[in-house]
Amino acid sequence: MLEGKFYPGVGVIHSVEQPGSEWVVRVNGVYWTARAALASYSFQAGDAIRPIDRQGNTLLIEPA
Numbered sequence: 001m002l003e004g005k006f007y008p009g010v011g012v013i014h015s016v017e018q019p020g021s022e023w024v025v026r027v028n029g030v031y032w033t034a035r036a037a038l039a040s041y042s043f044q045a046g047d048a049i050r051p052i053d054r055q056g057n058t059l060l061i062e063p064a
Contacts, residue, residue, distance in 0.1 A: 010064035013047045025061060027051055034059040 011027030013034075023043055025034040036043070037052050037060040048064035 010048045010050050011061075013043045013045050013049060015045055016043075023061075025049055025051075025059060027059070032059045033057065034061045036060070037062045 011025045011032075014024045014026050014031060016023055017033065020042060021035065023034045025032050032051075034049070034051070035055075035058055041062060043049065043061075043063075049061040050064045051059040051061050053060040
């Protein structure tokens with residue numbers, strides 16, 4: 001799990017890398033590659049997200 005002190009609150013979808021599976025998100029001013037924590041989640045640019053875990057340099061996200 002991500003530690004709250006590093007990733008408090010929410011981030012935003014910056015752009016779509018691979019529709020339905022990979023996005024670029026901004027959390028606390030830092031850009032990350034992200035994937036949905038559950039396959040049923042779908043995001044558009046501008047959507048608010050919450051990072052819930054990390055695999056290497058990829059965040060796992062859910063809707064905020």
